[in-house]
Amino acid sequence: MDIKQVFEFLSEKLGAGKGCVLVTVCAVEGSSMRNPGTHMGVCEDGSFAGSLSGGCIENAVIAEAQAALKQGDPRLVRFGAGSPYMDIKLPCGGGLDIHFQPLEGAQFVDACRRAINDRKPFSVRLGLGTAEFVSDFQRSEFDRTREAGVFGHWPAPRLLIIGHGAGVLALAHLSEAMLCDVSVLTPDDQIFRTLNAASMDVQRLEKTSETQLMTSDPWTAIVFLFHDHDWETLLMAHALQLPHFYIGAMGGRKAHAVRTKALSEIGVSDEAIDTIHAPIGLFHSSRDPQTLALSTLSQVISVYQNTDFGG
Secondary structure (H helix, E strand, O other), rough: HHHHHHHHHHHHHHHHOOOOEEEEEEEOOOOOOOOOOEEEEEEOOOEEEOOOOOOHHHHHHHHHHHHHHHOOEEEOOOOOOOOOOOOOOOOOOOOOEEEEEOOOOHHHHHHHHHHHHHOOOHHHEEEEOOOEEOOOOOEEEEOOOOEEEEEEEEEOEHHHHHHHHHHHHHHHHHHHHHEEEEEEOOOOOHHHHHHHHHHOOEEEEEOOOHHHEEEOOEEEEEEEEOHHHHHHHHHHHHHHOOOOEEEEEEEHHHHHHHHHHHHHHOOOOHHHHOOOEEOOOOOOOOHHHHHHHHHHHHHHHHHHOOOOOOO
């Protein structure tokens, strides 16, 4: 989920007139920290953004990127098993094929940044020419004989957090730290002021009927954190009609039974209600805001990673 930081780094360095290289994991043999399509940005001065391993190969990657930049041509280099770098061994015992693409101008990087910021799927096509931006998602594939491939990217998970109490603050800050996009709707004035002062996307929720404040896309998780469950019914009924990959709600099984009855009474189908994750989180009986936040975000990311968004 560090792709946004990688392309922001490349944009900043290119804008300052620095030479840069887009580094991409193309293929993985055995186990690996990162998957094919993972990117890293390297500047001519040795600074970089992103990572391709747990620190095993970053120094060698930077040196290889600088060499590719000096030569002016893309290259494909093997690291780990089968690599010419005999002194670099991956602890996992696997191997990585890594592509180094010197960048010419900012057009490609700017197109990727726009897609990321607009939460649009996109792909990066690589070969022995220039990197190409593709304005839709294409499933990742790589042909080593041609040293060419395409790598698709979905938008990062976004959490729409709706509720009040300390759990809202804890989840918002943890999600932001994990590089998720975060939006908050809350009737809690203190939470509103705190998150607004931190320049986070937060709106004050005045009434339970303000469903128009809710926006989402297929990569949004909608999380309800209300102790007063009377706030939920209309908002949750609307949320179930919005695009999302996850809906979860705080409260135990008794609270969820009351919630289910209230949603049924206003016409929400049993099939829709059954999609709600409640009690919320991977591990239940969370008694403090930080544990609740960790439990909830862990479940959200797990569902995101296991969702087939198509394409």
